[in-house]
Amino acid sequence: MSNHLPPRHTVPVRAWLLSVTGLAVVASLVMWHAQLVDLLDFDTSADKRPVVASGPGGSPPPVVEVSKSTPPPVKPSKTPTRKPTKTPSTPTKTPTRSSSGYSEEDIDGLSPKLRTRLRKAITAAKADGVRISITSARRSAAKQRRLLREAIVKYGSYQAATRWVLPPEQSAHVQGTAVDIGPQAAMVWLNKNGWRYGVCRRYDNEPWHFEALTTPGKRCPAREPHAVATAD
Numbered sequence: 381m382s383n384h385l386p387p388r389h390t391v392p393v394r395a396w397l398l399s400v401t402g403l404a405v406v407a408s409l410v411m412w413h414a415q416l417v418d419l420l421d422f423d424t425s426a427d428k429r430p431v432v433a434s435g436p437g438g439s440p441p442p443v444v445e446v447s448k449s450t451p452p453p454v455k456p457s458k459t460p461t462r463k464p465t466k467t468p469s470t471p472t473k474t475p476t477r478s479s480s481g482y483s484e485e486d487i488d489g490l491s492p493k494l495r496t497r498l499r500k501a502i503t504a505a506k507a508d509g510v511r512i513s514i515t516s517a518r519r520s521a522a523k524q525r526r527l528l529r530e531a532i533v534k535y536g537s538y539q540a541a542t543r544w545v546l547p548p549e550q551s552a553h554v555q556g557t558a559v560d561i562g563p564q565a566a567m568v569w570l571n572k573n574g575w576r577y578g579v580c581r582r583y584d585n586e587p588w589h590f591e592a593l594t595t596p597g598k599r600c601p602a603r604e605p606h607a608v609a610t611a612d
């Protein structure tokens with residue numbers, strides 16, 4: 381590219397000067413007009429027509445360089461891309477309180493054994509940079525019944541549903557002896573380290589579900605494929 385000589389002027393200098401000046405005047409007029417429109421335009425609707433962009437922070441627009449041969453095509457102004465305004469998500473969950481008086485997300489509703497062990501595990505996980513959050517601890521029998529009804533609809537039969545949701549009288553959640561946690565990293569951490577605190581993952585199909593199944597420091601028992609409702 382360095383060997384290329386600049387093209388010879390084919391347009392008389394006077395005409396060229398005139399065209400350049402004219403272009404500059406037109407450009408500045410357009411920009412002034414656009415800014416004026418912008419100032420006077422109080423329409424806040426989303427279909428606001430695009431205006432010639434001024435520089436960031438309202439600074440004057442960059443001077444358009446005019447080449448000597450042909451004027452460059454006017455760059456289409458960038459229309460400011462509006463980010464969709466976040467609609468505040470309305471909380472749909474109301475904390476469900478079990479008969480024990482604790483909300484389902486409350487660790488205090490758990491049995492003393494699981495609660496104590498889980499607290500230690502949560503502290504240790506935090507030291508490892510993993511936050512364990514409780515998604516479901518102690519559940520009311522009414523909530524458990526509702527979950528089972530929903531699961532029967534979802535999975536098509538009582539038997540299939542109880543692989544995921546046991547009836548209230550068999551549910552460790554209703555007894556306060558099981559906890560569901562999140563997010564994924566927390567499940568992985570607790571599955572790996574829970575035995576130190578006596579907290580074990582119980583089922584293959586529920587990586588979030590833990591119970592106090594072993595003595596702290598001892599191996600966790602083999603996992604079960606899924607929950608099984610006992611006929612009674």
Ligand SMILES: [Zn+2]
Nearest residue numbers: 558559560589
């Ligand atoms: Zn669970």
